[in-house]
Amino acid sequence: xxxxxxxxxxxxxxxxxxxxxxxxxxxxxxxxxxxxxxxxxxxxxxxxxxxxxxxxxxxxxxxxxxxxxxxxxxxxxxxxxxxxxxxxxxxxxxxxxxxxxxxxxxxxxxxxxxxxxxxxxxxxxxxxxxxxxxxxxxxxxxxxxxxxxxxxxxxxxxxxxxxxxxxxxxxxxxxxxxxxxxxxxxxxxxxxxxxxxxxxxxxxxxxxxxxxxxxxxxxxxxxxxxxxxxxxxxxxxxxxxxxxxxxxxxxxxxxxxxxxxxxxxxxxxxxxxxxxxxxxxxxxxxxxxxxxxxxxxxxxxxxxxxxxxxxxxxxxxxxxxxxxxxxxxxxxxxxxxxxxxxxxxxxxxxxxxxxxxxxxxxxxxxxxxxxxxxxxxxxxxxxxxxxxxxxxxxxxxxxxxxxxxxxxxxxxxxxxxxxxxxxxxxxxxxxxxxxxxxxxxxxxxxxxxxxxxxxxxxxxxxxxxxxxxxxxxxxxxxxxxxxxxxxxxxxxxxxxxxxxxxxxxxxx
Amino acid sequence: xxxxxxxxxxxxxxxxxxxxxxxxxxxxxxxxxxxxxxxxxxxxxxxxxxxxxxxxxxxxxxxxxxxxxxxxxxxxxxxxxxxxxxxxxxxxxxxxxxxxxxxxxxxxxxxxxxxxxxxxxxxxxxxxxxxxxxxxxxxxxxxxxxxxxxxxxxxxxxxxxxxxxxxxxxxxxxxxxxxxxxxxxxxxxxxxxxxxxxxxxxxxxxxxxxxxxxxxxxxxxxxxxxxxxxxxxxxxxxxxxxxxxxxxxxxxxxxxxxxxxxxxxxxxxxxxxxxxxxxx
Numbered sequence: 096x097x098x099x100x101x102x103x104x105x106x107x108x109x110x111x112x113x114x115x116x117x118x119x120x121x122x123x124x125x126x127x128x129x130x131x132x133x134x135x136x137x138x139x140x141x142x143x144x145x146x147x148x149x150x151x152x153x154x155x156x157x158x159x160x161x162x163x164x165x166x167x168x169x170x171x172x173x174x175x176x177x178x179x180x181x182x183x184x185x186x187x188x189x190x191x192x193x194x195x196x197x198x199x200x201x202x203x204x205x206x207x208x209x210x211x212x213x214x215x216x217x218x219x220x221x222x223x224x225x226x227x228x229x230x231x232x233x234x235x236x237x238x239x240x241x242x243x244x245x246x247x248x249x250x251x252x253x254x255x256x257x258x259x260x261x262x263x264x265x266x267x268x269x270x271x272x273x274x275x276x277x278x279x280x281x282x283x284x285x286x287x288x289x290x291x292x293x294x295x296x297x298x299x300x301x302x303x304x305x306x307x308x309x310x311x312x313x314x315x316x317x318x319x320x321x322x323x324x325x326x327x328x329x330x331x332x333x334x335x336x337x338x339x340x341x342x343x344x345x346x347x348x349x350x351x352x353x354x355x356x357x358x359x360x361x362x363x364x365x366x367x368x369x370x371x372x373x374x375x376x377x378x379x380x381x382x383x384x385x386x387x388x389x390x391x392x393x394x395x396x397x398x399x400x401x402x403x404x405x406x407x408x409x410x411x412x413x414x415x416x417x418x419x420x421x422x423x424x425x426x427x428x429x430x431x432x433x434x435x436x437x438x439x440x441x442x443x444x445x446x447x448x449x450x451x452x453x454x455x456x457x458x459x460x461x462x463x464x465x466x467x468x469x470x471x472x473x474x475x476x477x478x479x480x481x482x483x484x485x486x487x488x489x490x491x492x493x494x495x496x497x498x499x500x501x502x503x504x505x506x507x508x509x510x511x512x513x514x515x516x517x518x519x520x521x522x523x524x525x526x527x528x529x530x531x532x533x534x535x536x537x538x539x540x541x542x543x544x545x546x547x548x549x550x551x552x553x554x555x556x557x558x559x560x561x562x563x564x565x566x567x568x569x570x571x572x573x574x575x576x577x578x579x580x581x582x583x584x585x586x587x588x589x590x591x592x593x594x595x596x597x598x599x600x601x602x603x
Numbered sequence: 604x605x606x607x608x609x610x611x612x613x614x615x616x617x618x619x620x621x622x623x624x625x626x627x628x629x630x631x632x633x634x635x636x637x638x639x640x641x642x643x644x645x646x647x648x649x650x651x652x653x654x655x656x657x658x659x660x661x662x663x664x665x666x667x668x669x670x671x672x673x674x675x676x677x678x679x680x681x682x683x684x685x686x687x688x689x690x691x692x693x694x695x696x697x698x699x700x701x702x703x704x705x706x707x708x709x710x711x712x713x714x715x716x717x718x719x720x721x722x723x724x725x726x727x728x729x730x731x732x733x734x735x736x737x738x739x740x741x742x743x744x745x746x747x748x749x750x751x752x753x754x755x756x757x758x759x760x761x762x763x764x765x766x767x768x769x770x771x772x773x774x775x776x777x778x779x780x781x782x783x784x785x786x787x788x789x790x791x792x793x794x795x796x797x798x799x800x801x802x803x804x805x806x807x808x809x810x811x812x813x814x815x816x817x818x819x820x821x822x823x824x825x826x827x828x829x830x831x832x833x834x835x836x837x838x839x840x841x842x843x844x845x846x847x848x849x850x851x852x853x854x855x856x857x858x859x860x861x862x863x864x865x866x867x868x869x870x871x872x873x874x875x876x877x878x879x880x881x882x883x
Contacts, residue, residue, distance in 0.1 A: 500712060501708055501711075523616060527622075530614070530621050530622035532621075533622035534622055537711035602616040
């Protein structure tokens with residue numbers, strides 16, 4: 096219920112918070128009215144499920160006025176420039192970097208920062224002259240430095256590979272030098288048949304120093320869409336020249352609390368919740384597309400950097416680990432997720448049903464995914480307490496390394512628009528990064544889609560899908576502001592989800 | 604054919620290139636003073652000295668043999684301290700196929716296996732069987748060995764073994780005898796023959812300043828091998844002696860080298876033409 100009093104309280108809680116920068120305060124203020132006013136009807140059942148925590152709209156607000164994740168066609172920018180921003184096609188490395196830095200400034204998202212920076216190595220490679228590699232390194236160092244300080248949000252995601260390039264190697268070298276910079280996030284699109292081992296090993300070494308890049312299974316993702324894919328935000332595989340309108344999620348652990356047994360959840364609660372959420376997502380997309388300015392007048396659309404038909408709706412889920420354990424306990428069974436074949440089989444039955452229900456919903460939009468929403472293993476939000484991300488095994492219950500990889504490999508293929516696991520290592524891994532690469536190769540061969548690692552002694556670590564400096568978490572906890580906008584989510588996750596207790600792997 | 608196995612490590616990064624499973628066989632024909640797991644040297648003599656000291660009741664005598672109940676074991680190693688025979692009751696016998704079953708979940712994630720010991724060549728027939736099964740999975744096979752076995756004369760074994768990681772403990776004959784109880788000649792001959800055959804994966808020297816003439820060993824072996832790297836570069840692992848697990852009286856007689864002493868040895872190897880040097 097909107098009252099002036101409520102509004103005042105919300106505004107005051109932002110503007111008297113000393114742990115916010117000016118920009119962070121501005122962003123928070125801009126979302127307040129969206130939380131108080133509704134712009135389209137929701138059903139009583141939907142509201143009841145949201146209230147019960149079974150469905151969650153990811154604090155997007157009620158008036159979505161730009162897509163949640165945008166993956167612009169940067170090749171077009173490199174090829175043709177941009178009329179609206181008065182950018183000519185770049186002719187050298189300085190111009191290419193400047194064009195990107197200007198362009199990034201104008202790409203919105205749910206966080207108001209760009210979440211996809213493109214395959215930067217491929218874009219810069221043509222401008223690197225043989226005789227000027229040292230000069231190129233200076234420019235790229237400047238570029239990476241500038242990104243870290245001016246896009247203070249680690250959902251901002253750069254892609255590399257799968258081919259090794261000089262630009263790619265320089266980016267890794269520079270990032271390793273800047274190991275204390277959380278931004279940007281980086282993914283190597285990895286295909287052992289295309290990516291040379293030495294480039295992949297450099298990537299592992301860089302990841303152990305600063306938690307990036309992560310590794311995306313290029314063989315799998317490359318066949319997802321008719322158009323190229325990009326990795327955006329945490330680990331979301333989305334169509335380039337498009338992206339995702341919105342993301343909402345089902346909280347399976349809370350659904351299990353309401354279920355009598357697994358049959359009740361699979362046959363009644365799940366189909367009902369999926370249907371409600373699909374209807375909601377469709378209404379939200381309809382509002383965004385038909386009522387707001389974005390798809391009618393934004394230059395990204397009018398100049399063809401993005402296309403309406405290349406956007407999808409993301410259907411997220413969290414808490415499989417807790418859901419399965421709750422259902423097993425309710426049925427008087429002892430097995431738990433990851434440790435019992437029966438528990439894992441139950442998880443697959445739930446996912447099979449969820450897939451069937453989501454696929455049976457026809458959207459008027461989402462052409463790129465055949466008018467269906469795309470399943471996504473969501474990493475969680477900072478308020479989540481004892482809810483494990485997506486299909487991950489809970490922190491504290493990790494399996495031995497190889498068994499854990501096998502487990503992940505069985506569940507990753509369900510998720511088109513993103514899923515992933517994180518494996519921190521202690522200093523032993525630095526002695527033999529090839530060993531880590533062997534594990535990634537094995538996992539990808541078995542169907543694993545996304546692998547992240549970090550060194551347990553590094554400052555920059557991966558929280559659930561995004562990167563944060565441990566030193567920033569400490570500052571925030573002491574009430575001081577830090578430049579990185581999503582560091583505050585990291586603090587919440589550290590407190591609620593035992594992130595710092597994630598099992599650190601040691602290689603003997 | 605079964606082997607006596609001391610330990611299986613599912614993921615190891617210090618036993619050869621990449622991620623590997625490592626299998627440690629029981630029994631060695633050397634008795635090195637600095638051995639950090641001397642309980643792997645001999646097969647159990649079933650004297651029963653360990654049975655009464657086990658606080659978990661995991662050891663018992665059955666038909667004159669010591670039997671170890673792994674599930675009851677608390678891994679306190681009191682049995683190892685009580686053993687007068689440089690052995691352990693905590694071994695198991697496995698066939699090559701049983702080892703493969705144990706490694707089933709590891710196979711997709713490892714580059715290969717390394718068999719170590721003890722001295723793995725003492726159970727040569729088992730190695731041939733195991734390596735055949737591993738090669739069938741298109742994984743690599745390495746031996747970690749003390750150099751007492753004439754590898755290249757064993758064509759059947761070499762056909763399924765991708766390489767040997769060879770301990771070159773001391774160049775000098777008398778010094779090698781003092782440390783291991785065996786001659787250094789077969790080790791040096793093996794190093795040469797394996798390098799020529801492209802099967803010398805790595806050589807290793809443990810540095811004990813004052814006790815061993817490490818400079819001589821590093822200098823001589825690298826001069827000998829450096830010209831033989833056409834097939835592939837030979838990695839030299841120069842390891843610091845560490846007192847952990849070492850038995851008396853050696854533990855009191857030996858000291859660990861400083862980082863500088865290790866670097867100095869690495870420099871000798873580098874000057875002689877070895878490029879891939881690991882200091883641990």
